Amino acid sequence: MKGAELAIGDLGGFLRSLLEKEVVDCLIVPHRVGNNVAYMLVTDPNKIGSGEEIFIPSFSVNAGGLLKGWTIKSKVGLVAKPCEIRAAIELVKLNQIDKESALLISVDCPGTFENQVYADHKDEIGDWIDSAKIEELKGKGLEIREACKICSNMLADVGDIAIARQDGGDKVVVAALTPMGESALNALELSLEDKDIERKDAKAKIAEAAKNNEASLPKFGSIEALEEFLRDCIVCKNCRDVCPVCYCKECFFDQPLGDPVSGDLLNLGAIRGAVGLPANQLFYHLTRVYHVSATCVGCGACxxxxxxxxxLTRYYPVITKKVQEMFEYVPGKDVEEPIPFTTYEEEELEDRLR
Amino acid sequence: MGEDAKGEFEPKIIGFTCNWCTYASADLAGTSRKKYPPNTRIIRLMCSGRLDPMFVLKALLNGADGVFIGGCHPGECHYIKGNFYARRRIAALRTILKEFGMDNRVRSEWISASEGDKFATVMREMAENIKKIGPNPLRGKVL
Incomplete structure (x- = not known):
């Protein structure tokens, strides 16, 4: 792949030039807000910060979901972590984003803290963490999110451009992954050369650690265990609202059958003798895990x-992974690969039906 | 409820069958006087591809002990490819249910309109199998 090496101090300039050279009409990038980072949509190059914000290990929302409904012609550039770019790619497949209007730029992610944890311990955590730092912070009781511990796709390798920060050094490699990415880098007049950011060994190491961490999570095993797990759920549906790949405009669980009131509720009670309230707790979560079973990117926003x-990280990403493994499908890996439920093989899966 | 005269467990099974094959096979089983246990309540769909996996979840959460899904043989769908999509959905749903030990309550079979015998056999096996597994643990729970 073609790419260029930049000093980390040049990242701000790199982002600014995407706007100045009109490669994109706007950028969605992280910016500092008090002790924390949040996303902003920016059209004025002067509003871009140092550029180092893109590596800050704090997770607020999945920025892929911020592009839901971006089907206009104006072009947006999204600079985000791999799970967020992967969510955006799933949304492209779900016709919620026009790919021609989105330049997706993934950045290396070392794992993230919940944003409130980050804000409370900004000085200890800093702008970048590596595995040694993660261990050191763990000793102080500061742990990265469970979703990040079981993530095996932290190195930037999705979207149109990848920004790789090898071992946290002060150099980054900006590499094009698609023709759109390459023409964007060409427009910036960077001197491009062949760059390899594949990093197979590092990926294998991360995958191994992720697998071990996932194996150490408690398993369900029975429906009663799931019932107990969800015992305190108030069916607020926040997990749906923040989910980047839950995109239905009219969710079943906002409609009379899914969110029953008055007479509908009485009818449910009449069928079962008694109905737990708020209604449909288990039904909601089982339906939702099925609905996102192919597309869940495991970001842990839920x-x-x-x-x-x-x-919920022990539920959504873990359960959906079983389905994804069955279909040999990695959500967000390849924009051309159809979502498993939209295609089929003539001979398959017969051992999974009975 | 759910018990016969002797107080033994009688499973309640919900069957979703496609209009063109499996429903017709149930018809054939009946007109050919094939005997099979009456545990299954059939709901006719136009195609197994019409089966929203939520139907299965709802049946299980409302206390059904088993769910049967029947469609045309792959490649013989009246709508050409409805059962191909159904197969992926059912496989995914069962994979999820397996994590909670509920997958063995859901079974699907491809039964053509001429296979009345097969329909009766599957119904018999299914009833026996669910009897062995026992009642749905969610039955009678306040959900």
């Missing part, structure tokens, strides 16, 4: 958003 602190 767990962060849960007001009852239910560790």
């Amino acid at each position: 767990a962060d958003a849960c007001p009852k602190d239910i560790p």
